[in-house]
Amino acid sequence: MDILNIYNPIKMHFGRGVINEAGNIAKKYADSVLIVTGKSSMQKSGTLDKLLKILKNAGIDSTVFDKITPNPTTDDIDAGADIAREKGVGLIIGLGGGSPLDSAKAIAVTAKGNIPVWNYLKTAAIEALPVITIVSTSGTGSEVNKYSVMTNPKTGEKPGFGYECMYPKEAIIDPEIMVSMPPHVTAATGFDIFVHTLEAFTGKMKNIFSSAYCMQAFCLLEDNFVRAYREPQDLDARSDMALASALAGLAIDMSGVGIMHALEHPMSGNYPNIAHGAGLAGLAIESMKYNLKACRRDFMLIAHHLGIKRMKRSEDEYAYSLIEKTEEMLASINLNIRLKDLGVEKDKLPKIAKEAFTTMGFAVQNNPVTVNEQDALMLLEASY
Ligand SMILES: [Fe+2]
Structure with a gap:
């Protein structure tokens, strides 16, 4: 060990x-x-x-x-x-x-x-x-x-x-x-939990304890995220989302975050009106596709914890079903967005890519697939 x-x-x-x-x-x-x-x-x-x-x-x-x-x-x-x-x-x-x-x-x-x-x-x-x-x-x-x-x-x-x-x-x-949180805040902050669990569960610094926290957090998210968004007064859903947030917070404390956070921080740093979770929503799908090759087993495990049935799908198809599930989740909370929808200017993308390395290098390092500055820019452009 x-x-x-x-x-x-x-x-x-x-x-x-x-x-x-x-x-x-x-x-x-x-x-x-x-x-x-x-x-x-x-x-x-x-x-x-x-x-x-x-x-x-x-x-x-x-x-x-x-x-x-x-x-x-x-x-x-x-x-x-x-x-x-x-x-x-x-x-x-x-x-x-x-x-x-x-x-x-x-x-x-x-x-x-x-x-x-x-x-x-x-x-x-x-x-x-x-x-x-x-x-x-x-x-x-x-x-x-x-x-x-x-x-x-x-x-x-x-x-x-x-x-x-x-x-x-x-x-x-x-x-x-x-319960006083408005739905758009529930959506953005709840998606932040999802990305914390995803990045802690797949990152290079993952360990058995953070993975255990993440698996429970995925189950809580599946049962409560959209419910808390649609029914803000539902205290049971709010309680379970609070637990999911804490589990994910403990997981990233041990195992860190990855490329989505590395790119999001300079984005909302340059555009302070962008909510962190909304920025992550704009980056998630392309980043997951980028990481898919190194995360097939982890993505299948997460898909299982999010209640997706394997059916007759191959391993690759089942791993990819997590990306489809994430797209569905984003649609249900009205966050199926691209970077241009968030007001990011295209000519700022190279600066954002550069700052991911100068200010969030530890998160880049922790990403399951190696990322260089050109890859980061490509991810931003694909998410634009
Ligand atoms: Fe975050």
């Missing part, structure tokens, strides 16, 4: 109404917290007010930093870290979807050091303020892993980074918060 190191130190709390435990959980770490969230959805749904009340009842002082945008920028993260330092908070709570959660982890690191967050791409972080994640979408997986993605607003570069000190201490995963 090859040497295998498995580590994830996050205490996870799942279930309806579990947000009510936030006061007791936060109290273990500090009496004053910085809540990092976006500009509107947690305010509109009443979740931010609810959290403030819960923390106040536990005797905790809260400061709210609600400047986080989709595809959060290094400027926002540095500003949040300044506030954390000025206020002397002892805990960061990330509240919302992937962007506030990623930002909370990045702010926790930056608040402890004296350098801008961008420098942590080259300088390893060894300490961070403790972080609690309270997730409002199911997709990112950020609630249960160490990674953070940030966009440099000057260059459009969008790298991910993660150090051991960035693992959240605890994650609060309450499906009642998720």
